[in-house]
Amino acid sequence: MVELARESLHTSVTDPVAASMNFLNEVASRFPAAISLAAGRPFDEFYEVTDIERYLAAYIAHLRAEGMSEPRVRQAVLQYGRTNGQLGMMISRMLEIDEGIRVPEESVMVTSGCQEAMIIALRGLAAEPEDVVLADEPCYVGFTGAARVLGVPVVSVPEAAQGLSPEAVARVAREVRASGRRPRALYVVSNFANPSGVSLSDEARRGLLEVAADEDLLILEDDPYGLFGSDDTCRPTLKSLDTDQRVIYLGSFAKSVFPGARVGFLVADQAVVSADGHRSLLADELSTVKSMVTVNTSPIAQAVIGGVLASCGYSLRAANREKIAFYRRNMAALLAALERHFADLATTWNTPSGGFFAVLRVPVRADEKLLELSARDYGVLWTPMSFFYTRGGGSHAIRLSCSALATGQIEEGVRRLATLIADARS
Numbered sequence: 025m026v027e028l029a030r031e032s033l034h035t036s037v038t039d040p041v042a043a044s045m046n047f048l049n050e051v052a053s054r055f056p057a058a059i060s061l062a063a064g065r066p067f068d069e070f071y072e073v074t075d076i077e078r079y080l081a082a083y084i085a086h087l088r089a090e091g092m093s094e095p096r097v098r099q100a101v102l103q104y105g106r107t108n109g110q111l112g113m114m115i116s117r118m119l120e121i122d123e124g125i126r127v128p129e130e131s132v133m134v135t136s137g138c139q140e141a142m143i144i145a146l147r148g149l150a151a152e153p154e155d156v157v158l159a160d161e162p163c164y165v166g167f168t169g170a171a172r173v174l175g176v177p178v179v180s181v182p183e184a185a186q187g188l189s190p191e192a193v194a195r196v197a198r199e200v201r202a203s204g205r206r207p208r209a210l211y212v213v214s215n216f217a218n219p220s221g222v223s224l225s226d227e228a229r230r231g232l233l234e235v236a237a238d239e240d241l242l243i244l245e246d247d248p249y250g251l252f253g254s255d256d257t258c259r260p261t262l263k264s265l266d267t268d269q270r271v272i273y274l275g276s277f278a279k280s281v282f283p284g285a286r287v288g289f290l291v292a293d294q295a296v297v298s299a300d301g302h303r304s305l306l307a308d309e310l311s312t313v314k315s316m317v318t319v320n321t322s323p324i325a326q327a328v329i330g331g332v333l334a335s336c337g338y339s340l341r342a343a344n345r346e347k348i349a350f351y352r353r354n355m356a357a358l359l360a361a362l363e364r365h366f367a368d369l370a371t372t373w374n375t376p377s378g379g380f381f382a383v384l385r386v387p388v389r390a391d392e393k394l395l396e397l398s399a400r401d402y403g404v405l406w407t408p409m410s411f412f413y414t415r416g417g418g419s420h421a422i423r424l425s426c427s428a429l430a431t432g433q434i435e436e437g438v439r440r441l442a443t444l445i446a447d448a449r450s
């Protein structure tokens with residue numbers, strides 16, 4: 025029998041972050057009754073199996089209403105499709121209605137989740153061995169993991185309590201350049217980041233665009249939580265403020281529709297100029313990468329998402345009113361429970377203005393050992409913040425997620441966590 029040394033495999037296989045996430049899943053499966061303040065997935069009960077056929081039928085009805093012939097309808101759903109997908113028009117309308125982003129439909133590429141959008145953007149941009157991407161730290165593991173799979177180095181920009189600072193990005197970009205490498209792009213989650221819950225201030229948004237222009241960086245803006253603000257304050261996406269195509273926008277339907285569709289998208293409206301003067305859109309150029317990764321995003325999955333968009337007049341903000349209200353209640357419940365149970369425990373936490381996550385800083389080491397004890401003896405799961413740092417950090421901090429729980433369970437989960445921390449301290 026062939027035996028392969030684990031160390032002989034690519035570093036993305038032995039990635040310590042993936043190992044940490046596997047450990048978390050493994051602990052969760054051993055203690056299924058534990059309340060999970062770790063799971064960042066959307067709330068299960070928003071979905072019904074019957075939604076799939078309803079939205080599929082809505083999309084097919086939409087195609088017929090547009091005058092598409094039956095053979096073409098059949099092809100649209102069942103055949104290999106256009107590499108960049110068939111929802112470009114619908115997504116560009118949605119972006120205009122919900123976010124004030126005006127982009128041509130040709131600049132939209134439909135992807136297999138936002139995860140594939142990250143991989144395609146990274147692959148297309150990081151061309152030379154000296155190319156690196158900057159990313160806010162703590163960082164979403166899907167992004168650092170994608171970079172690792174592709175062998176693209178990530179240089180961290182530490183996130184301050186109030187979010188990523190443009191000055192820090194400029195400083196790191198200059199340091200990278202001074203070391204002979206090229207900072208190609210900056211990855212940032214602009215609203216209610218995973219894991220920190222932090223959002224960019226309006227000033228920081230404008231400042232980042234200025235720094236991107238000064239330092240010749242593209243920005244990869246990832247915004248899966250933007251709809252879920254705790255109030256109706258308008259938080260303009262970087263893309264909506266972007267007047268000279270600095271921003272590649274990464275989108276996901278995982279939270280606004282459902283994750284099982286595995287549909288996301290990217291918007292790349294940058295001009296690409298060839299040596300012979302030929303001009304094209306970056307989204308078109310990147311389609312070559314997509315065609316070698318997933319050929320095209322499942323047309324059946326696209327049809328389901330297309331049905332959702334057609335049914336809601338292209339406004340996911342309108343379609344998500346109930347979910348928005350639910351996640352607002354849950355974030356308020358989480359913050360209220362922290363106030364009730366942690367006020368006397370030498371802990372601090374941030375107060376995100378929306379989204380699924382908050383960070384609790386504790387006076388004990390929040391590591392895998394404590395997590396296992398927590399699941400086994402206290403019946404509560406959470407995520408060590410250290411999982412989101414590439415070079416150490418977050419050792420005394422916990423990511424709390426409030427998205428997957430019924431509102432009533434949050435109080436009990438936080439109460440159990442407070443007992444754990446009080447016991448661990450003494």
Ligand SMILES: Cc1ncc(COP(=O)(O)O)c(C=O)c1O
Pocket residue numbers: 064136137138139140164166213218246248275276277278283287288
């Ligand atoms: C920051 C961030 N980006 C993207 C995603 C999801 O992407 P996908 O559409 O691949 O599910 C998540 C989900 O957890 C996330 O937290």
